[in-house]
Amino acid sequence: MSVQISKASPSAEVVGPHRSGFLRTALREHKAAVAGLAVIVFFVVLSVIGPYISPYSATAQTCAVYAPPSAQHWLGCDDGGIDMLSELIQGGRVSLLVGFAATLISMVIGGGFGILSGYFGGWVDTSLMRITDYLLVIPDLVLAMVIAEVWGASLLHVIMVIGILEWTSTARIIRAEAMSIRERVYIKRTRGLGAGNARIIGRHILPQVGPLLVANTVLTVAVAIYLETALAFLGLEDPGVTTWGTILNNAFQRTAISSGAWWAIVPDGFVIAAVIVGCFLLGQAIEDTLNPRLKVAHLSVRRWRLRPLIGRGEDAI
Amino acid sequence: MRLRRTFAPCPARSRGPSRLRRSGVAVAVVMALCFSAACDSAATRNVFRLGGTEPIDSMNPFVAVNSSSYSVFENIYPSLVQVDPALKTVPDFAGSWQMSPDGKTWTFHTKPGAKWSDGEPLTAADAAWTFETVIKHQEGPTGSLAGYVAYMESATAPDPNTLVLKYSRPVANVLAQMSGIQILPEHIWARYAVGNGKGLLTFTNPAPVVSGGPFTLVKYAQGRIALLKRNPRYYGPAPHIDGLGLQFFDTDDAMITALKSGRLDGVQSVAPTSVATLKAAGLIVASAAGAAFDDLIVNANPKQAADHRELVNPLVREAFDRAIDRNAIVKTALLGFGRPGASIIPPSTGHWSDPTIKPTPYDPAAANRFLDEAGYRMGPNKIRIANGHPMSYTVIMPASITNGYGARSFQIIQAGFKKIGVQLVPKHMDVSAANEALFAKKYQSFEAAMWGFSLTTDPDGMLSYLTCRSRYSLNDTGYCTKSWDGLYAKQATAMNPAVRQRIVYQMQQAAAREHLYLVLDYPDSIEAHSPSWTDLPMIEGGSFSATSKIPFQTVHRVG
Numbered sequence: 001m002s003v004q005i006s007k008a009s010p011s012a013e014v015v016g017p018h019r020s021g022f023l024r025t026a027l028r029e030h031k032a033a034v035a036g037l038a039v040i041v042f043f044v045v046l047s048v049i050g051p052y053i054s055p056y057s058a059t060a061q062t063c064a065v066y067a068p069p070s071a072q073h074w075l076g077c078d079d080g081g082i083d084m085l086s087e088l089i090q091g092g093r094v095s096l097l098v099g100f101a102a103t104l105i106s107m108v109i110g111g112g113f114g115i116l117s118g119y120f121g122g123w124v125d126t127s128l129m130r131i132t133d134y135l136l137v138i139p140d141l142v143l144a145m146v147i148a149e150v151w152g153a154s155l156l157h158v159i160m161v162i163g164i165l166e167w168t169s170t171a172r173i174i175r176a177e178a179m180s181i182r183e184r185v186y187i188k189r190t191r192g193l194g195a196g197n198a199r200i201i202g203r204h205i206l207p208q209v210g211p212l213l214v215a216n217t218v219l220t221v222a223v224a225i226y227l228e229t230a231l232a233f234l235g236l237e238d239p240g241v242t243t244w245g246t247i248l249n250n251a252f253q254r255t256a257i258s259s260g261a262w263w264a265i266v267p268d269g270f271v272i273a274a275v276i277v278g279c280f281l282l283g284q285a286i287e288d289t290l291n292p293r294l295k296v297a298h299l300s301v302r303r304w305r306l307r308p309l310i311g312r313g314e315d316a317i
Numbered sequence: 318m319r320l321r322r323t324f325a326p327c328p329a330r331s332r333g334p335s336r337l338r339r340s341g342v343a344v345a346v347v348m349a350l351c352f353s354a355a356c357d358s359a360a361t362r363n364v365f366r367l368g369g370t371e372p373i374d375s376m377n378p379f380v381a382v383n384s385s386s387y388s389v390f391e392n393i394y395p396s397l398v399q400v401d402p403a404l405k406t407v408p409d410f411a412g413s414w415q416m417s418p419d420g421k422t423w424t425f426h427t428k429p430g431a432k433w434s435d436g437e438p439l440t441a442a443d444a445a446w447t448f449e450t451v452i453k454h455q456e457g458p459t460g461s462l463a464g465y466v467a468y469m470e471s472a473t474a475p476d477p478n479t480l481v482l483k484y485s486r487p488v489a490n491v492l493a494q495m496s497g498i499q500i501l502p503e504h505i506w507a508r509y510a511v512g513n514g515k516g517l518l519t520f521t522n523p524a525p526v527v528s529g530g531p532f533t534l535v536k537y538a539q540g541r542i543a544l545l546k547r548n549p550r551y552y553g554p555a556p557h558i559d560g561l562g563l564q565f566f567d568t569d570d571a572m573i574t575a576l577k578s579g580r581l582d583g584v585q586s587v588a589p590t591s592v593a594t595l596k597a598a599g600l601i602v603a604s605a606a607g608a609a610f611d612d613l614i615v616n617a618n619p620k621q622a623a624d625h626r627e628l629v630n631p632l633v634r635e636a637f638d639r640a641i642d643r644n645a646i647v648k649t650a651l652l653g654f655g656r657p658g659a660s661i662i663p664p665s666t667g668h669w670s671d672p673t674i675k676p677t678p679y680d681p682a683a684a685n686r687f688l689d690e691a692g693y694r695m696g697p698n699k700i701r702i703a704n705g706h707p708m709s710y711t712v713i714m715p716a717s718i719t720n721g722y723g724a725r726s727f728q729i730i731q732a733g734f735k736k737i738g739v740q741l742v743p744k745h746m747d748v749s750a751a752n753e754a755l756f757a758k759k760y761q762s763f764e765a766a767m768w769g770f771s772l773t774t775d776p777d778g779m780l781s782y783l784t785c786r787s788r789y790s791l792n793d794t795g796y797c798t799k800s801w802d803g804l805y806a807k808q809a810t811a812m813n814p815a816v817r818q819r820i821v822y823q824m825q826q827a828a829a830r831e832h833l834y835l836v837l838d839y840p841d842s843i844e845a846h847s848p849s850w851t852d853l854p855m856i857e858g859g860s861f862s863a864t865s866k867i868p869f870q871t872v873h874r875v876g
Contacts, residue, residue, distance in 0.1 A: 059728075059732065061645075065649065079590055079725065080650075081649055149744075149745060152711060152743075152744045153743050153744065235719050235720075235724070235745055236745060238742070239724040239728050239743060240731040240743075250725070253719070253724055254590045255570050255573055255588045255591045258570045258573035258574050258594060259573075259591060260594065
């Protein structure tokens with residue numbers, strides 16, 4: 001009996017070393033992940049040192065309305081006569097802050113729901129997953145708009161709205177992982193040795209699902225930044241705060257397109273896209289590293305195809 | 318004259334809440350602009366295609382709210398009188414009129430032999446029926462038009478060409494009122510005015526609409542397009558154009574692009590940021606000081622909820638007024654197309670605006686002093702504490718304000734208020750929700766709002782918004798005092814213009830003293846049209862006017 005058990009354990013051991021260096025592996029195996037990480041690091045560093053390198057104030061008028069790019073104002077000026085470059089740097093600070101803060105909230109909720117649900121199973125699982133299901137089926141943007149309207153426009157509310165909405169898929173993934181870990185023999189042994197639930201979750205489950213949580217975090221940051229931009233573009237954010245989304249909203253409200261002021265829209269759209277793509281590349285690479293089944297074989301034609309929505313391989317739809 | 322709130326600093330700036338639907342418009346319009354079965358350029362060449370962003374909300378005058386709806390009514394229905402480009406009252410359906418010596422009876426002589434577009438006779442009886450109906454149901458279905466018949470006791474037509482209006486007291490602005498209310502065809506509408514008159518609200522007045530004005534409405538798709546065709550039976554001078562096509566856009570960008578590419582002949586309410594583009598594209602841009610203002614409203618109800626009752630304190634209101642950088646708003650938000658705001662009666666109304674009321678200067682230091690004096694100490698986070706709670710206020714922002722330069726104005730105000738330790742938190746709402754939020758709990762719960770009024774030359778409308786009677790309809794501050802109502806009644810019946818002017822000045826000073834409205838700016842009305850058209854005057858802030866048929870009678874192609 002004990003021999004059989006020890007035969008079953010290698011699967012856990014194989015995962016173990018593989019996972020410990022997951023970031024390094026991901027970066028080594030996926031060139032795109034390096035680019036993604038570089039983009040993220042670039043914008044994070046830019047946000048941190050932003051106030052020191054920003055050429056002008058991001059709130060005060062320093063040039064003419066919709067002044068085109070010039071030697072003084074590299075990216076031109078927006079509809080309020082504010083230097084676009086300074087505004088992009090400042091907007092990035094806030095947008096990234098919103099993205100990371102909201103993701104933190106959603107990771108805590110999603111990780112917590114997933115682990116509790118997967119580990120305990122039974123009625124805990126049923127009730128937590130029903131809540132998850134409800135939130136999963138409601139379109140994010142619509143619910144975010146409603147909540148943002150009801151609570152009123154402020155940065156904190158936007159962070160909370162996004163955080164509350166974006167944890168559902170994380171919870172699902174973590175739950176599945178927790179369920180499988182729960183059944184592993186060493187967990188059963190640990191319990192046999194008298195460890196309580198808290199200890200098992202803290203010492204064994206959490207470290208195991210950790211990398212998966214990180215992969216999800218990176219992917220969720222992209223979604224959070226996107227959602228923040230969308231909310232701000234729809235005018236649901238405090239107009240007194242500069243974010244990449246409010247920059248777009250201002251340009252849109254004040255006829256930047258028909259005025260030919262591309263510099264009020266294009267650079268902003270570009271940085272949003274860059275960060276989202278960066279997060280996506282890195283997150284995907286980590287996910288691929290952690291889950292070899294997602295990996296595409298070198299002969300496969302699936303490389304550039306969209307991932308199936310449900311299921312993998314044969315049963316994909 | 319009482320005017321409906323247009324929910325926008327300029328007519329047609331409000332755009333409705335949705336920005337997500339944009340397609341499918343151009344096709345519909347191309348099809349709609351074809352009068353005849355065969356759609357060729359010859360058939361549409363003499364149609365003026367006008368673009369706007371504030372759609373017609375209803376073809377029923379008892380239901381409609383948006384100013385573009387009223388502009389359509391003016392162009393399809395007769396009015397007794399109208400306003401000319403010099404802002405003088407001139408004949409419309411009534412060729413001449415007299416006032417009795419006591420000022421209580423007005424006799425209008427209407428144009429003989431007039432017909433509705435369906436061939437039925439258009440007489441003074443239609444006018445009498447319209448006014449009588451409004452009077453009869455003014456506490457109910459016709460309430461939105463009741464202001465036009467204030468103090469009117471009866472409207473009778475002793476013969477088909479004579480209309481006699483009897484008032485319970487002399488009314489100073491009868492002609493201004495009569496330029497704003499349109500006459501409806503009795504033979505169409507009478508069947509809906511039976512019983513309690515509720516039927517008046519359910520009639521959709523579908524196209525083709527039986528019309529008496531220079532145009533008939535032949536096609537209408539709610540929120541999208543309206544097509545007006547020249548009415549061959551019109552009693553007045555026939556317009557030069559064959560028709561007027563109206564198309565409504567969700568975004569300024571789409572509208573401006575349509576104008577630049579020749580898919581429109583003219584647009585109403587051009588955003589200040591578009592002026593340079595349009596001029597560069599060779600379009601004719603006209604701007605005029607508009608009878609409109611943008612404002613920040615602060616709850617003026619003395620009985621408001623305790624957690625923001627300090628807003629009634631005159632020191633607080635004055636401090637707020639001084640925290641507003643009006644010059645920055647005019648420079649950045651309006652790009653110079655407007656003036657800093659002062660009195661609630663805009664200077665464009667001429668002699669009705671009190672010139673001694675100047676814009677409150679931007680002076681955060683003084684504002685801070687006032688708040689210190691009031692005893693509201695600076696708390697943590699640099700937000701002052703008033704009566705135990707932080708001075709942080711929710712500002713209701715209707716969609717009509719945030720779509721356009723309103724968000725920029727708000728940023729400037731918000732930055733100014735921050736300097737005096739007051740936090741402003743915007744709350745976005747659509748227009749009707751914003752109205753309800755103001756009236757909620759008998760004006761006790763709202764704190765502040767950003768909005769605007771679009772007015773006419775006669776000051777009666779604006780002054781009436783501050784009366785107790787206007788509460789829950791157009792009174793947006795919750796203000797209600799006996800003295801104001803007394804002055805309002807006095808000016809309404811002052812037949813001597815000089816006396817009335819004095820009372821109107823007195824009222825403006827009272828409003829300025831109490832900082833009832835923090836008037837931000839008087840935005841210019843800006844319109845643009847293609848150089849192939851000419852003679853399209855702007856009257857009271859626009860060519861597509863609710864008080865005059867003249868602009869679209871005179872407009873014609875160049876050459």
